[in-house]
Amino acid sequence: MFFKSISVIGSGSWGTALAQVFSEKFEQVFLWGRSEEVVSNINEKRENIKYLKGIKLRENIHASTDLKKVFRESDIIVVAVPTQHIRDVLKDIDFPVDKPVISASKGIEIDTLKLISDVIFETLKIDRKLIFALSGPSFAKEVALGLPTAVTLGGEISIGEKLQMALNTQSFRLYLNEDITGVQIGGAVKNVIAIATGASDGLGLGNNARAGLITRGLYEMTKVAKIFGGKPQTLYGLSGMGDLVLTATGELSRNRKFGFLIGKGLSVEKALEEVGQVVEGVKTVKALKKLMEKNDVELPISEVVYRVVYEGFSPKEAVKILMSRQPKKELL
Numbered sequence: 063m064f065f066k067s068i069s070v071i072g073s074g075s076w077g078t079a080l081a082q083v084f085s086e087k088f089e090q091v092f093l094w095g096r097s098e099e100v101v102s103n104i105n106e107k108r109e110n111i112k113y114l115k116g117i118k119l120r121e122n123i124h125a126s127t128d129l130k131k132v133f134r135e136s137d138i139i140v141v142a143v144p145t146q147h148i149r150d151v152l153k154d155i156d157f158p159v160d161k162p163v164i165s166a167s168k169g170i171e172i173d174t175l176k177l178i179s180d181v182i183f184e185t186l187k188i189d190r191k192l193i194f195a196l197s198g199p200s201f202a203k204e205v206a207l208g209l210p211t212a213v214t215l216g217g218e219i220s221i222g223e224k225l226q227m228a229l230n231t232q233s234f235r236l237y238l239n240e241d242i243t244g245v246q247i248g249g250a251v252k253n254v255i256a257i258a259t260g261a262s263d264g265l266g267l268g269n270n271a272r273a274g275l276i277t278r279g280l281y282e283m284t285k286v287a288k289i290f291g292g293k294p295q296t297l298y299g300l301s302g303m304g305d306l307v308l309t310a311t312g313e314l315s316r317n318r319k320f321g322f323l324i325g326k327g328l329s330v331e332k333a334l335e336e337v338g339q340v341v342e343g344v345k346t347v348k349a350l351k352k353l354m355e356k357n358d359v360e361l362p363i364s365e366v367v368y369r370v371v372y373e374g375f376s377p378k379e380a381v382k383i384l385m386s387r388q389p390k391k392e393l394l
């Protein structure tokens with residue numbers, strides 16, 4: 063398999079940052095976006111002013127609103143659309159796809175409780191060996207600036223090795239992991255925990271509280287991975303702990319910022335408005351609530367994030383609920 067060109071589906075901050083990093087090695091990079099304005103800004107001004115301001119995009123990045131064309135044009139497809147919209151976007155592809163499709167989005171589909179790899183499988187009807195998930199600590203802005211970043215590529219090893227070679231650059235390092243399920247759970251659930259640490263910081267609860275949430279949050283991530291059939295140890299890697307630490311503490315995180323604003327007393331609506339970009343944890347926590355009910359499993363941090371976001375509980379009440387739980391053994 064030799065890859066000359068690559069297509070990125072989704073021209074938000076992540077899709078654009080990935081296009082920029084890929085444009086270093088690929089002859090041609092195609093980028094699909096819904097918005098005519100974003101697409102023409104990229105093609106004419108070489109900048110995604112709305113989602114990735116200040117980054118000069120390379121000349122070999124070609125943006126388009128024609129999804130089928132962008133899909134047909136290249137040897138690898140990367141999906142970077144907000145999770146709840148992936149099915150809707152991919153359903154328009156009505157021809158066979160026989161090239162690798164990599165999910166770079168993070169979340170769980172609320173209606174079906176499916177992972178993105180399953181949504182790709184169902185909509186495109188492609189061989190599972192061609193489906194991959196790219197996840198790990200990777201803020202779009204830092205990736206686009208060419209700052210060193212290490213991520214995990216989850217999926218089948220033999221094609222995965224070829225993709226790894228093709229996508230690896232001096233600033234973007236990929237590790238392979240066969241456990242595509244565990245890789246996706248890390249990226250999805252860490253967003254919910256980042257909302258919790260953001261709220262804790264917004265309330266001014268200190269460093270101890272944040273470290274406690276991160277550690278017990280990681281345990282929740284392993285519990286969710288087990289439900290989906292993923293390996294708990296995957297969650298100790300880049301796509302689990304790595305991304306959790308980044309998102310739960312990093313100033314650039316939208317999930318953390320959303321939580322922080324809630325902790326400062328803003329309403330959910332106002333906090334979402336203030337962030338102004340996708341906050342996947344708000345959706346993922348809804349899926350986790352369904353998952354808890356379906357599997358009769360406890361995810362205490364996710365549960366209180368759900369109550370704050372959807373049931374009108376205050377962040378202070380959430381802290382009280384967490385701190386007054388029955389004392390437990392430290393299960394890991």
Ligand SMILES: NC(=O)C1=CN([C@@H]2O[C@H](COP(=O)(O)OP(=O)(O)OC[C@H]3O[C@@H](n4cnc5c(N)ncnc54)[C@H](O)[C@@H]3O)[C@@H](O)[C@H]2O)C=CC1
Nearest residue numbers: 073074075076077142143144147167168201202339340342
């Ligand atoms: N921004 C980042 O640093 C990273 C983001 N991700 C993930 O990438 C995915 C995309 O996020 P971002 O690019 O950051 O979001 P963003 O908020 O920067 O951009 C949102 C994008 O989604 C598009 N969109 C909105 N509604 C849509 C719909 N109904 N159908 C199709 N497209 C729609 C918008 O046009 C825009 O291109 C998310 O799952 C996110 O968790 C993963 C790693 C890093």
Ligand SMILES: O=C(CO)COP(=O)(O)O
Nearest residue numbers: 198199200201315316317
């Ligand atoms: O997933 C990310 C970094 O790895 C981005 O996190 P946010 O969506 O919280 O900004």
